[in-house]
Amino acid sequence: MRKIWVIARKEWAEVFKNRFVLFTVIFMPLMMTALPLIILYTMGTPEEMAGFSAADMPASFADLCEGLSSETCGQYFIVSQFMLLFMLMPLAIPATFASYSIVGEKTTRTLEPVLATPVTTLELLAGKAVAAALPAIGATWLSFSVFSLGVAILTEGPGLLRQVTGPLWLFAIVVIGPLLAVAAVSIAIMVSSRANDPRVAEQISMLVILPLLGLFFAQISGLIFINETMILWMAIGVAVLDVGLLAFATQLFQREAILTRWK
Amino acid sequence: MIVVKGLTKRFGDVLAVDGLDMEVKPGEIFGFLGPNGAGKTTTIRMLSALISPTSGEAKVAGYEVGREDNEIRRNVGILTESPGLYARLSAERNLSFFAELYDVEDVAGQVERYLRLLGLWDRRGDVAATFSKGMRQKLAIARAMLHEPKVLFLDEPTAGLDPEMARLVREFINELKDRGRTIFLCTHNLDEADRLCDRIAVVNTRLLALDTPEALRAKLYDRVVVIHLSAASPAYEKVVSEQSFVRSVEIKDNKLVVGLDDPERNNPELIRALVDAGADIQFVGELRRSLEEIYLRLVK
Ligand SMILES: Nc1ncnc2c1ncn2[C@@H]1O[C@H](COP(=O)(O)OP(=O)(O)O)[C@@H](O)[C@H]1O
Ligand SMILES: [Mg+2]
Numbered sequence: 134m135r136k137i138w139v140i141a142r143k144e145w146a147e148v149f150k151n152r153f154v155l156f157t158v159i160f161m162p163l164m165m166t167a168l169p170l171i172i173l174y175t176m177g178t179p180e181e182m183a184g185f186s187a188a189d190m191p192a193s194f195a196d197l198c199e200g201l202s203s204e205t206c207g208q209y210f211i212v213s214q215f216m217l218l219f220m221l222m223p224l225a226i227p228a229t230f231a232s233y234s235i236v237g238e239k240t241t242r243t244l245e246p247v248l249a250t251p252v253t254t255l256e257l258l259a260g261k262a263v264a265a266a267l268p269a270i271g272a273t274w275l276s277f278s279v280f281s282l283g284v285a286i287l288t289e290g291p292g293l294l295r296q297v298t299g300p301l302w303l304f305a306i307v308v309i310g311p312l313l314a315v316a317a318v319s320i321a322i323m324v325s326s327r328a329n330d331p332r333v334a335e336q337i338s339m340l341v342i343l344p345l346l347g348l349f350f351a352q353i354s355g356l357i358f359i360n361e362t363m364i365l366w367m368a369i370g371v372a373v374l375d376v377g378l379l380a381f382a383t384q385l386f387q388r389e390a391i392l393t394r395w396k
Numbered sequence: 397m398i399v400v401k402g403l404t405k406r407f408g409d410v411l412a413v414d415g416l417d418m419e420v421k422p423g424e425i426f427g428f429l430g431p432n433g434a435g436k437t438t439t440i441r442m443l444s445a446l447i448s449p450t451s452g453e454a455k456v457a458g459y460e461v462g463r464e465d466n467e468i469r470r471n472v473g474i475l476t477e478s479p480g481l482y483a484r485l486s487a488e489r490n491l492s493f494f495a496e497l498y499d500v501e502d503v504a505g506q507v508e509r510y511l512r513l514l515g516l517w518d519r520r521g522d523v524a525a526t527f528s529k530g531m532r533q534k535l536a537i538a539r540a541m542l543h544e545p546k547v548l549f550l551d552e553p554t555a556g557l558d559p560e561m562a563r564l565v566r567e568f569i570n571e572l573k574d575r576g577r578t579i580f581l582c583t584h585n586l587d588e589a590d591r592l593c594d595r596i597a598v599v600n601t602r603l604l605a606l607d608t609p610e611a612l613r614a615k616l617y618d619r620v621v622v623i624h625l626s627a628a629s630p631a632y633e634k635v636v637s638e639q640s641f642v643r644s645v646e647i648k649d650n651k652l653v654v655g656l657d658d659p660e661r662n663n664p665e666l667i668r669a670l671v672d673a674g675a676d677i678q679f680v681g682e683l684r685r686s687l688e689e690i691y692l693r694l695v696k
Contacts, residue, residue, distance in 0.1 A: 136496070140497075146484075241482075241483065245476045245480055246474070246536075246540075247497065249446055249469060251470050252497050389448060392446055
C-alpha cells in the first residue's frame with residue numbers, strides 16, 4: 134500500500150510538469166463548471182423563463198419536476214443536460230494523465246530500473262492508476278461543488294439546488310464518476326502499451342468519451358432521458374466493464390511483457 | 397555469489413542466451429564480454445529477476461531465480477543499458493523515489509551519501525535533464541547502490557562516455573570492489589574488461605571462454621619473447637631454433653621474436669646460448685598479445 138503512494142507521488146511530481154497534462158487537468162474542469170453557470174446566468178430570472186412550458190420538455194422529465202414551479206423545472210431541464218458533461222472529466226483527465234505517465238516512461242526507458250526494485254507489478258499498476266484517477270475524481274468533485282455553489286447563488290429559492298444536490302446527481306458524481314475514471318485508466322494503459330507517442334496515446338484513449346457524448350446528444354435531442362433507473366443501470370454496466378478492463382490491463386502489465394513486448 | 401547452470405533464453409525464434417554455465421565469486425569484478433547482440437543484457441535481466449529464463453537455473457546471492465525473485469531484487473542493484481532517469485525530477489528526487497521503492501530505512505541519509513560519493517551533491521536540486529551524459533550515468537549508478545546491494549550488475553557503464561568520464565566511472569567501479577561488493581560488468585570494450593576485471597567470460601550467445609585476463613592470453617597463444625640485438629643474423633636464429641623448448645623463431649629488423657611455453661624458465665638458458673654464440677643483447681622483453689586478438693579469434 135505504501136508503495137502505491139510512493140509511485141503516485143512520483144507521478145504527480147513528474148507528469149504535472151507537462152504543460153499538456155496541466156492544461157487538461159485545470160482547463161477542462163474550469164470550463165465544465167463555468168459553462169452551465171454562464172447558461173444559467175444568461176437564462177435570467179424565473180419571469181423571463183415564464184414562456185418555457187412543460188410542452189418543450191420530454192414527458193418523462195415532468196416526473197422529476199414534482200413539486201417544482203414550472204420556471205425552476207425549466208432551469209432544471211437545461212442544467213440537467215450538463216450532468217453528463219460532468220462525467221467527461223473522470224474520462225478525459227485519466228486518459229491524458231495515464232498516456233503521458235506510461236508512454237512517457239516507455240520512451241525514456243525509466244520503467245526497467247523501477248521493475249528491478251522489489252515493487253510488485255500490481256503496486257506499480259495501482260500507483261499509476263491512482264495517480265491518474267485521483268486528480269480526475271478530485272477535479273470532478275471540486276467543480277461540481279463550485280457548480281452547486283453557483284446554483285445556490287444564481288437561483289432564487291432552494292428548488293434547483295435541491296435537485297442538483299439530490300440523490301440522482303450525487304450518485305452520478307460520487308459513484309459513476311470514479312467508476313468511469315477506472316475504465317478510462319484501464320483503457321489508457323492498454324493503449325499506452327502499444328503506442329510510442331504520448332499524444333497519440335492520449336488521442337486514442339480519448340475515444341472513451343464517445344459513448345458518453347453519444348448519451349449527451351441523445352439526451353439533448355430528446356431520444357432518452359437520464360433518470361434514476363437509467364443511472365443505476367449505467368453504474369452497473371460501467372462497474373462490470375471496469376472489472377473486465379482491469380483484468381485485461383493487469384494482464385498487459387507484467388514485468389516481462391513490459392520489458393520485452395512493449396515496443 | 398552467482399551460480400548459473402544451463403541458463404537459456406529464447407525470444408520466439410531468436411536464441412539470445414544458450415546454455416550458460418558459470419560461477420561468480422564473492423567480491424570479484426566479473427567481466428561479461430561479448431559483441432552487440434551476444435546476449436549480455438538478456439543475461440543480466442535474467443539474473444536480476446526482470447525476465448524469466450526459458451530453461452536452466454541460476455542462484456544469485458543465495459536466492460533462486462524464478463522462485464525467490466523478490467529476494468533477488470532486494471539484494472542486487474542494476475545499472476540498466478540506458479540510464480532511465482526522470483528528466484523532469486531533480487537528482488535528489490530521482491534517488492529518493494528509488495530509495496523508497498527499495499525500502500531503504502534512512503532515505504535522506506543514503507541519498508545524500510551517494511550524491512556526495514559521486515560528486516553530485518552540489519547539483520542535487522537540478523533536474524536530471526540538465527545533466528551531462530557522464531553525470532547521468534553517475535546518478536544511475538548511485539541509484540543502483542542506494543540499498544547497498546550485495547551484487548551489482550553494470551550494463552555497459554562507460555558506453556557513450558568521453559574518455560575522461562569513462563575513466564572516472566572505472567575508478568569508481570574499482571572503489572566499489574574495494575568495499576567488498578561483487579560486480580558483474582557487461583561490456584563490449586576489451587580494454588575495459590582487461591583493466592577492471594578479475595575474471596572475464598567471453599560470450600556470444602554461448603560461453604566461449606572464462607578465465608583471468610592473463611590466463612586467457614596464455615591459454616590461447618604461446619607466449620612470445622622479443623630479444624633486441626645490436627645486429628641480428630641467421631646464425632643467431634639457428635642457435636635459438638636449436639633449443640628444444642623453442643616453438644618458433646623469426647627475425648624482425650634487429651630483433652629475434654621467439655615463441656616459448658614458459659619464458660620464466662626458458663629465458664636464462666636461451667640468453668646464455670645466444671651470449672655464448674657471441675650475440676650482443678641490448679634488451680629482452682615479452683610481447684603481450686592484446687586481449688583484442690584473443691577476443692577476435694574467439695568470437696569469429
Ligand atoms: N525483447 C526481445 N525480443 C526479441 N528479441 C530480443 C529481445 N531482446 C533481445 N533480443 C535478441 O536477443 C539477442 C541478444 O540481445 P541482448 O541481450 O540485448 O544483447 P547484448 O546486450 O549483448 O547486445 C539479440 O539477437 C536481440 O535481437
Ligand atoms: Mg546490451
